[in-house]
Amino acid sequence: MAQATRWQLAGGNREALEHSARTAVAATLSLLFARLFRLPEAYWAAITTLVIMQSTLGAALTVSGQRLAGTAIGAAAGAFVSFYFAANALAFALSIFMLGLLCVALGLGRNAYRFAGITLAIVMLVHYARPAWVVALHRFVEVSVGIAVGLVMTLVWPERIVREGRG
Secondary structure, three states: OOHHHHHOHHHHHHHHHHHHHHHHHHHHHHHHHHHOOOOOOOOHHHHHHHHHOOOOHHHHHHHHHHHHHHHHHHHHHHHHHHHHHOHHHHHHHHHHHHHHHHHHHHHHHHHHHHHHHHHHHHHOOOOOOOHHHHHHHHHHHHHHHHHHHHHHHHHHOOOOOOOOOOO
């Protein structure tokens, strides 16, 4: 592996260490908050925070809005379609297609569509003992916790940008 691809180990150890620490703290806080609220799949909060923490605050705000909107749409669609069609493959295909059109109509773009589709698949295709609307609500809350913690951490402990050529 080339030297430049190892997180710039010669001059970037502090930045890599700090980024890893920020990410670990944020993901753990998300997990603990989700567990505090007794969310059944608290790991989704931590996973969402891991996604958010890989961006700067400006980029995180953009992706967070898209993720939140897409998750809400996908959760609602997943609950609705699951109630009437269960895990029917044709209903799934049509739902994914319709989500794409809905995201375009709402001006949300491909990021929201991606998150809507992922959420729809989780709600609709994974077998749960609980009703689909409960799963959808939990999924939305778990993602919302992850987004909130990731954004707060990015604001409270911002990543320092290292410019090349610094001495």
